[in-house]
Amino acid sequence: MDVLEQLAELKVRALGELADIDDARELESWRVCYLGKKSRLTAVLRNLGELPLSEKKSVGAGANRLRVELESNLEQKKRALREAKLASSVQKEGLDISLPGYPFPVGRLHPVTQTIHKINDIFTSMGFQVVEGPEVEWDYYNFEALNIPEEHPARDTMATLWIDYEKDSNQRQMLLRTHTSPMQIRFMEKVRPPLRIVVPGKVYRYEATDATHIPMFHQIEGLAVDEGITMADLKGTLYEFSRRFFGKDRKVRFRCDYFPFVEPGVEMAIECAVCKGEGCRLCGSSGWIEILGAGMVHPEVLRRVGIDPEVYTGFAFGMGIERIPMLRYGIDDIRLFYSSDLRFLRQF
C-alpha cells in the first residue's frame, strides 16, 4: 500500500470517528490522534523529504489537502458541539413566562390635565403662549371689562359664587371667576399686540351638583390680537385645532352665537362621533356637538384696555375641558372627574 492509499484510508477512518463524537473531550483526543504532533498525518508531512522525487509532490499535496479538510471538519464539529451545549443549557433554564413581571408602580396624570396638555401643545405649535390667571377675581375683570355690566342678563347665565370680602374704598366685588375670559383683559392690559395666548384653568359656578353640572370645572381661553386678524383666521385656527385634536375626518360647523365680549359671535360644533351627523341621543338629534364659543374681540373690549380697534382686530375663544374626554371616552357623569376614584382615573 503506498502512502496515498494510506492517506485515503486515514481520511475515511478519521471522518467516520468524528461523526460519532458528541463531547469536547473526545473531540480533543480525536484532534491529537489525527492532527497532533504524533499523528500519522504529521509524520507523513514531516517525512516527505525521504520520498522519491516522483512521489514527493503528489503525496505532499494529498497530505496537505487532507490536513485542511480534517481541520475544517474539526472546526465545524466544535461549533456544532458549542451550539448544542448552548441550546441544552437554555432549555434547562426555561421559565413560566406567563408569570407576572415584578410590578413597577404606574402613575397617571388626571384626564383633565392630559387634555389641557394636549390642547396647549396644539396651540403652542401655532404660536400661542400658555398663561394662567387668578381664580379669585374682581368683578371688573370677570364681567365689567367684558361688556357684562351689572344687571346684564348674560350674568344670569353664569351664576356666580361671590367672596365674602370687606370692601375697600374702591367697592370692588370679589368673586370666583365664572370663565377664563378675565385673563383676556389682564393680558392685554400688560402686553401690546401682536399677541396670541391660551389660558387653561379652573372656573366656578353657583350650581347644584348633578351628572352634568359641578361647581368647579376647567376651561381654556384663547386670544389673538394683531393687525389684520379676520374671522377667516378664527375659522382657520379653530379648524386646525379640531383637525389635530379630533382628527381630519370630523366635520366642523361654525354658527352665529352671542357672547357679550365678541362681535360677531361664533359657536363651533363638530360632527357627532356616535351618529356621524345623523342625529342621536348624545347630540340631541342635531348631529352636532358644541365644542366652543368664539368670536371677533368686541371693539369696546379692545378700547377699554387701550388698544385701538381701528388698527387692531382679534379673535377669542373659550371651551370647557371636561366635555372633551367625556365625549371621547363616553363618560356619562362629570362628577367622576373630581371623585378621585382610582377605578376611574386609572382608565386614562
Added chain:
Amino acid sequence: MKVPLKWLKEYVAVTLPVTELAERLAMAGTEVKGTEVIGGKWENILVGEVITVEPHPNADRLRLVTVELGTEQPTVVCGAPNLRLGDKVAFARVGAELIDGHSGQKIILKPAKIRGVVSSGMVLSEKELGISDIHEGIMVLPPEAPVGAPLAECLGDTIFDLDITPNRPDLLSVIGVAREVAALTGEEPSIPEVSYEAKGAPIEEQVSVEIAAPQLCSRYSASLIYGIKIAESPRWLKSRLLASGMRPINNIVDVTNYVMLEYGQPLHAFDFFKLWGNKKIIVRRAGGGEVMVSLDGVERALQGDMLVIADEKQAVAIAGVMGGASSEVSQETTSILLESANFAPASIHHTSSSLRLISESSMRFERGIRPELTLLALKRATQLILLLAGGEAAKGLIDVYPGRKEPEPISLSTERLERLLGVEFSPQQIVAALTSLGFNCEPTSSASEFRVRAPYWRSDIHLEADLIEEVARIVGYDKIPTTMLSRSLPRQDPEPGLGLKKKAGQSLVGYGFQEVITYSLTGREMLEKALPGSGSLKALPLRVANPMTADQEYLRTSLRGNLLAALAANRRHEDGPIRLFELGRVYLARHNDLPDESEILSGLLSSTGLEKSWPGGDEPFSFFDAKGVVEGLLTRLDVTPSFEEAGDEGLRPGAQAAVVVAGNKLGVVGELHPKVAEAFEVSGAVYLFEINLTALLPYTIGHKVFQPIQRFPAVVRDIALVVDVGLSHRQVVDVIRGFPLVQKVALFDVYSGKQVPVGKKSLAYRLTFQSSTHTLTDEEANKVQQQILAKLSSELGASLRS
C-alpha cells in the same frame, strides 16, 4: 320661546321642511332646542259631526251619540253634557292612542261595554288628546272642520322651542321670529294692520299718566275700555297660549299675554274702577317701606330703587315685573286700563332678581325692548279685547314718551367688513342681507360706504361690528373662508412656573403616583380636621358669600384634607399601596387685595399591610419612602434641599421634617398624625409631603456649570462605626465631607441590636476617595481614612466596629 308653526305662518310663508328651517335658524344664531309635534300620534282620530244624541237606556247621565265620519256612522256612549247636534268633534276609533281623562296615563282605546251598550270609539276632550288639562266637556271643533278628515290635519301643529340669546329680545315674539325666518328664507313678512273703532269719551278726559322717574320709564302708553264682559277665551286663543306654554285665565288677561307673545311687548290690564280715584297713573320709585301684594298673592317689600306703577294712593303694580292684586282683573271687572310701557332694562333686572320674581314680562324688559313697540301692541290688544270681550274704547290713547330718541345711523363700509371677516362681499350682497332684516341702507358719496339704520324692533345694534355680524349670519358663516394666522409670530415669554408644574407632575407620575384633582371649595370642618392642634386655622380662609352647601363654603388653604378624603374613599375598595398627588392652588387672604394663590404640590403614600402581591415580601411604606420621593423630585428640579425638624401639628411628632431650600422652609414631609388618620377614617400609616412650588420656583432656575469628569481612578473603602444612638447620620457625614479627598459618602446600613452595646448603634458607610490630580495610592487612602476615624472619634465619640 315656544313658537307654534301655524301661528308663525300667519306672518310668513314657511316653505322649508321643519328640520331645514330649524337648521337655518340655528346657523343664524337661534338654536331650536326642541321640536314638539302636536297630533303626531293622532292616528285613528278623525273629525266627526254629531248626527244624533239619544238617552242611554240604562243610565240617566250617559247618552248615545252617533257621529258622521263620512264613510261610517258609529254610535258611542258619551258622558259629556255639552254635546249638541251638528257639533264637530274629535272622534277616536278603536286603536287610537289617548290620554286617560282620569289617570292621565297613555292608553290604547279598546271596545267597551258601558252599562250594557257596546261602545266602539270615543268622542274626545282636550285632555284626552293631550293638548290641555281641560276635561270638563267634549272639545268642539270649528264648524268648518272637514268631516272624516284626520284630526291632525285640522288641529295638528309643530312647536319650535327656541333658545333666544340675551341680545335678541325681538325674537321673544312670534312676529320677531317671522321676520327672522323671512330674512333667512327670502320671504316677505306680512304683519297685519290693526284697526278698531273707538267711540267712547276721549281718554285724556278720564285718566292721566305722570312719569316721575323718566330715567326708568321712557314711554308709557295706555288705552281705556268700558263695558267689557269677562269670559273664557275662545278655543283658538287658549290653544295658542297653551302651545306657547302659558295658562289661559280669562279673555282680558289672555289677550295681554297673547299680544306679548305676538309682538314681544308686555302689557298689563288694570281694573279701572279699582284704581283709587281712577284718575291718575303715576310711574315712580317705590317709597321706603312700601309694601304691595302682587298678583300671585305674595306680599312684596319694595325698595327705593324699584319702579312701581301707582295710583294716587298706592302702588298697583311692580313696573314691568308683576301687577298688584288690588287692581287685578276679576269676573266683575267691566272697565280696564290697558298699559303698554317701556322700562329700563337694568332696573327691571335689579327688581326682578332682588324680589326673586321672574316673569314673562320682566324677562323681556330686562333684555331691552324698543319703546317704539308700545303703541303697536297697545292697539293690537285693544282691538282684540273689543273683539272678544265687547265694550267700547275711549277715543285716543295715552302716550307719554319722555325717552324719545332718534337712533343715529351707523356707517358701514365694505372695506371694514372685509377687514373683519376676511372675505369680500359686494355692496349688493350687503344691502340685500341688511334689507331682508328690515334695516335701512342709505348710500353715501362713496360707493363702498352706507349709512345704516336698524329697524325699530332691534335694540342690539350699536356698532359697525353689529352690522357686520348681521351681514355674515344672513349670508352664512360658511361663506367665510378658513385661513391661518399669517403675520409674524408674537414674542414668546413662557411662564417658568408652568414648566415647573409640568415637570413636577410628570416626575411624580414616573414614581408611580396618580394625579387627582379635587374641589377648591371645601368646608371649614374639613380644613380643621386636616390641621388640628390649636383648633384655629393659621390663615383665615376666604369664605364664599353665597355657598351652595356648607361643605363648599370656604376656599381651601391646604390640599391635605381633600387628599386624605380621596385616600379614605379609595380605601373602601383598594387594599394595595396607594400613591396620590394633587397639584393645585391654595387661597390665602390678603388685605384689600385678591388672595395669594400659591401652587402646592401635595402627595401621599399609604399601605395597609393587608395586600398580597407578587413576588411577595411587601414592605409597608416608611417615612423614608416619602422623603426619598421628595429628594428624587427636587433633584429632578435641580434643587438640593436640606431637612430640618418640623412642628406640623397634622403630622406625627418626631416623624416629620421641614423641606428647606436656601434657608426657606418650602415644604414638609412626614407621617400623618394618628389623630388625623382617625378623623379621616384611614387605617395604616400614611406619609405625606407638601411642597410650595410657587416659592420653590426661583431656586429651580439656577445657572448650571459643567463639572469635569474625574479621570483618575477612585479608591473605595467601607467603614462601620459604632456611635451613640442619639447621634445623627448628618453629623457623621458633615465630618467626613470635611476632608478634601472624599468624593462620595454613601450610607449602606443602620443597625442597633445584639451586635452592638446598649445605647449605641452602628452606621456603615462606603467612602469613595479620589484626587483630581493623580492616581491615589493605598497609603494616601489609608492616611485620610485614619484622619477621618480620628476626627470622628474625637468629635463624635465614634469607634470602628470590630
